[in-house]
Amino acid sequence: MTLQPRRLRLALLLSVLLLTAGRTATAHADAPPVGGYVALGDSYSAGLGAGSYDPGSGQCKRSSASYPALWAAAHHVRQFAFTACSGATTKDVVADQLGPLNRRTALVSVTAGGNDAEFGEVMETCMLGGESTCQARIAQARTYIQQTLPRELDATYSAIRSKAPAARVIVLGYPRLFTLHGRCLLGMSETKRAAIDDAADALDTVMSQRAAGHGFVFADVRGQFTGHGICSEAPWIRSATLPMSESYHPTAVGHAQGYLPVFAGTARG
Template identity: 30%
Template structure:
């Protein structure tokens, strides 16, 4: 378990699957990444007393931001040093002036779901990483959470299984049909449990770090309402994919409301920045090793989240 293997490029026939764990298998980190622009302008007039001292970032690949430069292997978590937690921490250190800025403990990991908050995760490099909650302490005073999309394989189904089914019936709705059992849609039904799981995550964070300000970050819009060919779905499944994404977003909003924590509304902010847009915040179906994993955030998206988090914090 402690041996580290260098990842190898994935075969072309597998590059279109989004299952966060499967999509990262055998991918190679490339060096020579360019620096990412600052996420936010420096804020004047902020008291150093307002700056958190210990910031813990929990989340999956939309927090880890695989292949956003500069990227590190992180035992298979593929965590960027310019993801939004890193950008937020850097801005808070600037705001602190001559005082110490926050200690950032970023344990976000590609492939993580809510169960990996309390249980170890085996990454694509077959490394076992500790439960993310192990990073929480009573002294932690800021926690961001970005989780839920991998529960019940929601993202993996939409961008992995559904495109495979589209080949058989490109004009129909084969994915929607395949997921209906006994008169119920199994994917949509599972999202009710996602809301309960995320709510439990927030409540446990509050118990472990009672002094922490907790911020829940939702997911960006991947496609506009009219659909997007870049998801490689059958024509009739575009509306279905949008419905699933909206239901996931609703689950996160309900979890935030039920636990009375702040929601950073990336869903709303990302309108007009979908995969098919002129200025996308999320990559399309082809991995760009110098910018982002397939169907994962670009640096521009991470900068946007950082700005939203800082705004929520009053910076």
């Protein structure tokens, strides 16, 4: 059948529109978030332990091998604000890191809560102290996690939402530090390791609950790190090391293969 000139022009126009729409949809799916991405949080977001630190970040130790930097580079994000800082508490996030957030911010990630519960002190106590001292310090941290941390997280999440009302906010959890019944022959006992992992689970549970209460997404990394804790055959988390500040933090591989896939999956929505 031969098309009339007018019908031919209409058919060509329709074809062009359909092709353009297809290209637009593909471009939109692969495009960086309009309004940019802001990475908040503590050392688990900054990338302490991953190396490749930005000299300009000082003691915050922000790493180009951290999951926020890797994701931003892979998605060619033009507006990327990296304010996460090693050692930050929830109060520090609110006081020092929210400046880049605004009504156009599209994506926010945050890890916070571990320093509030003083997990660094817990680890030090359990490394140097006996079983009863370690268990008592863990119990103290768990009491804080259950009774006080929810209020701190609520205040932090409310501040983030107030500054970035349209953003997709992803709260990333913490991995279990140890693979139990692994190949570690020295260091902390299996009982101490198990109690520390249980405390990490309690922390993730509270973070997940409070994130849901604010309409945020909780990204649970524990499954991704399974089989890659300290004492495993292929650990993605540093054991006690020098410098000591990097102990018990994800390596560059932990960020690339542990945190990044989980964050990328939730960032897409």
